[in-house]
Amino acid sequence: MSPSRRLTDQYPTLATVAERAGVSRQTVSNALNNPELLREDTLLRVQAVIDELGYTPNRAARQLRTRASHMIGLRFEPADEGTSDALMDRFVHTLVETTAETGHHILLFSGAADDPLDGYDDLLRATAVDAFVITDTYAGTAETELLRRVGAPFVTFGRPWDDPAAPHPWVDVDGARGAALATEHLLGVGHRRIAWLGWEETSRIGEDRRSGWQRTMSGAGLDTAGLGVRTTDNVDAARMEAHRLLEDGTVTGFCCASDTLAIGVLHALHERGLRPGADVGVVGFDDSLGAHVSWPGLTSVRQPLEQVAVEIVELLHAVLSHKVVERPGRMLEPTLVVRRSTVPDAPRPGTGPVSNPGSRG
Numbered sequence: 334m335s336p337s338r339r340l341t342d343q344y345p346t347l348a349t350v351a352e353r354a355g356v357s358r359q360t361v362s363n364a365l366n367n368p369e370l371l372r373e374d375t376l377l378r379v380q381a382v383i384d385e386l387g388y389t390p391n392r393a394a395r396q397l398r399t400r401a402s403h404m405i406g407l408r409f410e411p412a413d414e415g416t417s418d419a420l421m422d423r424f425v426h427t428l429v430e431t432t433a434e435t436g437h438h439i440l441l442f443s444g445a446a447d448d449p450l451d452g453y454d455d456l457l458r459a460t461a462v463d464a465f466v467i468t469d470t471y472a473g474t475a476e477t478e479l480l481r482r483v484g485a486p487f488v489t490f491g492r493p494w495d496d497p498a499a500p501h502p503w504v505d506v507d508g509a510r511g512a513a514l515a516t517e518h519l520l521g522v523g524h525r526r527i528a529w530l531g532w533e534e535t536s537r538i539g540e541d542r543r544s545g546w547q548r549t550m551s552g553a554g555l556d557t558a559g560l561g562v563r564t565t566d567n568v569d570a571a572r573m574e575a576h577r578l579l580e581d582g583t584v585t586g587f588c589c590a591s592d593t594l595a596i597g598v599l600h601a602l603h604e605r606g607l608r609p610g611a612d613v614g615v616v617g618f619d620d621s622l623g624a625h626v627s628w629p630g631l632t633s634v635r636q637p638l639e640q641v642a643v644e645i646v647e648l649l650h651a652v653l654s655h656k657v658v659e660r661p662g663r664m665l666e667p668t669l670v671v672r673r674s675t676v677p678d679a680p681r682p683g684t685g686p687v688s689n690p691g692s693r694g
Contacts, residue, residue: 345386354382404440405432405649406462408452410469421468424490427642428466435650437463449475457485464649466490477501488648490641492662494537502648502661504641508538508618511634511667512545515588515616518632518669520553522676524586524614528578529561530571530598531590539563542590542618560584564594571597572604579605585613592617592624595631599674610677620670630672630681637665 351358356379363370364379371379382388409425429439440462444451449469453476456462464486467476474495480487481501493499512529519527529546532539543561550557562578564570571594578584579601589595595617599609607613609629617624620635644663651658673679 345388347388350379350382350386350388353386354379403437404462405437406440406442406453406456406465407468408444409441410443410446421638424468424638424642427639428646431643431646432649435646437649439466450479453479457483463653464488466645466649486649486652488645488652490645491538492664500661502652502658504644504648504663504665506636506641506665506667508542508667509545509548511618511636511669512542512588512590513549514545514667514669515618515632515634516546516549518671518675519586519588519614519616520549522614525555526581526583527555527560527586527588527614528584529557529588529590530574530578530594531561531563532566533563539590546588566591566593568593568597568600571595572600573597575601576604579607579613587613587615589615589617592619592621592627592631592633595633595674596623596627599627599631608677609674610679614675616669616675624670624672627674629677630674630679632672632675632679633670634667635670636667640665 347358347361351361354361356375360371360375361379361383364376364383368376407425407428409421425439425441432439440456442452442456444453453465465476465480465488467480467487467489468491469476474493477487477489477493477499487501489501489503490505492503492505493501516527527546527550529543531543534540547557547561550560559581560578562574564574571589575587575598578587587595587598589598595615598613598615602609602613602615609615615631617631617633620633624631624633644665648658648661648663671679673681
């Protein structure tokens, strides 16, 4: 669309372009869909008029002709109350921006919380989307099995936990590496009794992150007996578990599977009169908004969600173009954002993160 055009302006049509360029409507259509059929000077003249007028082909008409909607479906769930889980906003924002560069748009839809397939069937029957992005592979494989069965293209944010040899393309973040970074950081600033606060054993993602803590502690020759706790992803549940662990008297570090759990630990420290960073070190996971606004600032593992979105769009573009997909499974590395919950002299919230300061003892 022309930068100066407003929604109330009259939109140019294919006929308008043809008249301005002095060519037939078919020539304009060829310029848009079969440019190789035109002489170079004719093609350049038509393209110049298209740019000048800000002409956009009618999407509905194109869909009828090509059976392509140029829409990508994404089921979007609300964040649970009592959690800091709003990190999907970063992912979706970049996904929207990046798909626009390939001529596609994101269609958000919802479904019943107890039915992972709800919403997919209607879109498939209506051919309303060209492909899907799936973000909840940790909950099972019902969606991927459905889409594979009907031949609908899709890419997942999350590895195929139940079928490592699955042929569909996916992008994921190395959660075990993220937890290892968190544990290494706590060890580096002098902590030795570091507890793990994670999710229930049924969570593949939670157990993957836990393994990074376990391996790092074992590699440092440190005993983890009684230090690994599984609970629900809820601030109050984490607060109560933190109180129980702190009764030990020797625990000075907490590595958590989420920022929600870490915020629960911060609440427990406040109630006990303990200072985050000075008395007890706390690291969360996801670098959510909660990590930014919690006092005194929560050190957290940051997932490269923007890069995840870029990689997913690249894979979608290859799949929809019927190209050979290079590296159908892509694992990305997280980073650690250090704040005052582990380093007392780190910048205050809002003044910018610092890199991992390394060992202090």
